[in-house]
Amino acid sequence: MALPSFMKHIRVLEAAGLIVSMKVGRVRTCTLRPDRLAAVERWFGEQRLLWEKRYDNLDNLLATMDGENNDE
Amino acid sequence: MTNNLLFDFIVDKKNNTMTIKREFAAKRKLVWDCYTKSELLDQWFAPKPLKTRTKHMDFREGGYWHYVMVTPDGEEYWGRTDYQTITPIDNYTALDGFSDESGVINSELPRSKWDVTFTDASEHSIVRTVVSFGSTEELEKVIEMGMQAGMTSTLERLDELLQTLTK
Numbered sequence: 001m002a003l004p005s006f007m008k009h010i011r012v013l014e015a016a017g018l019i020v021s022m023k024v025g026r027v028r029t030c031t032l033r034p035d036r037l038a039a040v041e042r043w044f045g046e047q048r049l050l051w052e053k054r055y056d057n058l059d060n061l062l063a064t065m066d067g068e069n070n071d072e
Numbered sequence: 073m074t075n076n077l078l079f080d081f082i083v084d085k086k087n088n089t090m091t092i093k094r095e096f097a098a099k100r101k102l103v104w105d106c107y108t109k110s111e112l113l114d115q116w117f118a119p120k121p122l123k124t125r126t127k128h129m130d131f132r133e134g135g136y137w138h139y140v141m142v143t144p145d146g147e148e149y150w151g152r153t154d155y156q157t158i159t160p161i162d163n164y165t166a167l168d169g170f171s172d173e174s175g176v177i178n179s180e181l182p183r184s185k186w187d188v189t190f191t192d193a194s195e196h197s198i199v200r201t202v203v204s205f206g207s208t209e210e211l212e213k214v215i216e217m218g219m220q221a222g223m224t225s226t227l228e229r230l231d232e233l234l235q236t237l238t239k
Binding site: 012015016017039040043044047048049050051052053054055056057058059060061062063065 | 077079081083085090092094096097098102103106112115116117118119120208209212215
């Protein structure tokens with residue numbers, strides 16, 4: 001990977017708070033922020049759960065509304 | 073209730089979107105009604121044990137749904153969905169965000185765009201919801217807020233409960 005595109009990747013990760021980087025002279029050191037990564041993963045997991053639960057409710061509601069679907 | 077209904081949950085971190093695709097054992101019109109009539113939305117929108125209550129509903133382009141999700145201990149999470157485009161019974165788009173009790177949108181927090189599409193699947197129907205955030209920064213803000221507001225802990229308790237149930 002060429003340096004400019006590599007730097008672009010770094011900037012995206014940094015903007016997202018997933019890594020921090022520090023430049024000393026010619027050397028840039030990147031550090032992962034596992035807490036942040038975990039928080040993002042967790043949030044999406046919770047969103048998935050929220051939609052699952054929400055749609056379970058909707059299944060139940062639809063079953064009460066549409067008699068012909070009850071016998072499934 | 074066990075079911076074999078399709079459920080897809082796809083996260084696209086690059087584009088800051090999540091896509092939720094779900095099959096329902098009902099005709100499209102019925103599912104559309106459940107999404108667009110507040111007396112029906114109130115019966116399913118909040119995940120248990122939370123409850124939904126509508127304060128205002130005007131389902132038309134430029135109109136909005138103002139609602140609250142209430143936890144068993146009375147904690148309230150107000151939200152407001154502003155409808156942008158409506159094509160009955162195929163699709164609607166909206167902006168969803170946090171608000172206060174009087175309906176004022178929390179401008180500190182980014183809103184997500186919802187693109188909801190309803191299609192037939194023989195006797196069933198499929199709803200595909202694409203929730204998108206304007207940028208990674210916006211998504212991060214919402215994640216941070218979610219953790220502060222304690223909504224997370226409510227859902228975590230739910231998660232724990234689910235795990236005990238499936239064991």
